[in-house]
Amino acid sequence: MPLDPSTWPTGRLLSSAARRIEREFNAHLDAWDLNHASLPVLVHLAVQDHSQRELAAATGVTEQTMSRLLARIERLGYVTRKPHAEDRRRHVIALTEQGARVLREAADRERSEAMVARGLTAEEMRELRRLLTALVAAHPDPSDDDPAHPPRHR
Structure with a gap:
């Protein structure tokens, strides 16, 4: 496939841009030993306490994956696990x-927006959004209403 991105299929362009921005965002989150998978858990818990099963369902991962993620952020002191009453x-x-x-x-909107907007004018950023x-509206996903991605962080 040619190296000139202007010749790539649109899907490849979108996927490549998303991966690059995700890597940069993960590098930003690394300052707190977080990643793109752990941040939504903190967002959910900022709204209310949850069970492991509820968090797994809300973030679209298996309970086993959630268990490992919770163990890590619990060791960091970001969450607690207590027996249900x-x-x-x-x-x-x-x-x-x-x-x-x-x-x-970690979820500072201005910093997140700056990562995405680099290289774009304000008008281009509005058009991109x-x-x-x-695209999101044309390709619905059950996680679209997920509080892990509240409108103020988009």
């Missing part, structure tokens, strides 16, 4: 004060 087989996952602080810092919104 009525059902000792379940655990309640809660965001700690440190986790809330890290979420505010308009086109991406149209």
